[in-house]
Amino acid sequence: MPELPEVETVRAGLARFVLDREVAAVSVDHPRAVRRHVPGAGDFTSRLIGRRILSAQRRGKYLWLPLDSGEAVLAHLGMSGQLLVQPSTAPAEKHLRVRLQFADSGPELRFVDQRTFGGLSVEPMVEVDGDVVPVSIAHIARDPLDPRFEPARFVTALRRKHTELKRALLDQSLISGIGNIYADEALWVARLHYARPTEKLAPARAREVLAAAIDVMTAALAAGGTSFDSLYVNVNGASGYFDRSLQAYGREDKPCGRCGTPIRREPFMNRSSYFCPHCQRRPSRAVLPL
């Protein structure tokens, strides 16, 4: 499941292949893949043809390719999305959704997505807080690997919230790029339970969980992104493998790497939370004085 490190791996890979190339033809093979492009598939196609790709950018789990029209192709990989660079002679993938062919007749760009949670759109840009981003992601916060990310601002915003810590880490409008896997890993490293109330979290503890998130995602990025099944494949067609270094996620009943206590899995937000019941103590219900 692509989170920030995996998306960054794709972005970096794409940058090598699509820069300064002119789009010559587009085919949309599944309408759901462009459902966020409100004017429809025809409009999506016409906004791309004849346009040149200027760069490859990313914020959190979103990546986009600015065009010489001033708009950008925005992509989200969802659960199972892949952006593949393939020779035009390569047979169509089973879940091929969108295909971009270039005027130079070189390798084409394919969006492949089994579960169709991901998608593409072409959008104008908007300035938000000193950055220029596609309009539909104006509400997405900077991610912690962004040079303009402000830790103190995150800590303040986190402690103003009245929710559980993991919910906040997954809130892309508070901090972006963190998904279920790296949230569990960061909480394990910081020895914090997922249900800790954000409003009672000491600033030092908030800084620790942020540092942990940065650490686990930086390490994953260095390793080329995490993958658990064959669905996520990076732009070169090779799966990233970082899962062997995961300490909590997916390790139900396996010993905690610190204390040996079996890792526990609990339902959380229609998914799972993995944590060490010894290192990550459930918060008490007691109301603390301000």
Add this chain to the structure above:
DNA sequence: AAGATCGCCTGCAGGC
């Protein structure tokens, strides 16, 4: 109005 929940979507593992 912020916070919590729902529905989307496919493939596969596991139970009977």
Add this chain to the structure above:
DNA sequence: TGCCTGCAGGCGATCT
């Protein structure tokens, strides 16, 4: 064997 259920889970829409 094949049907059924649960699970994977990000995110916009919709509730409270």
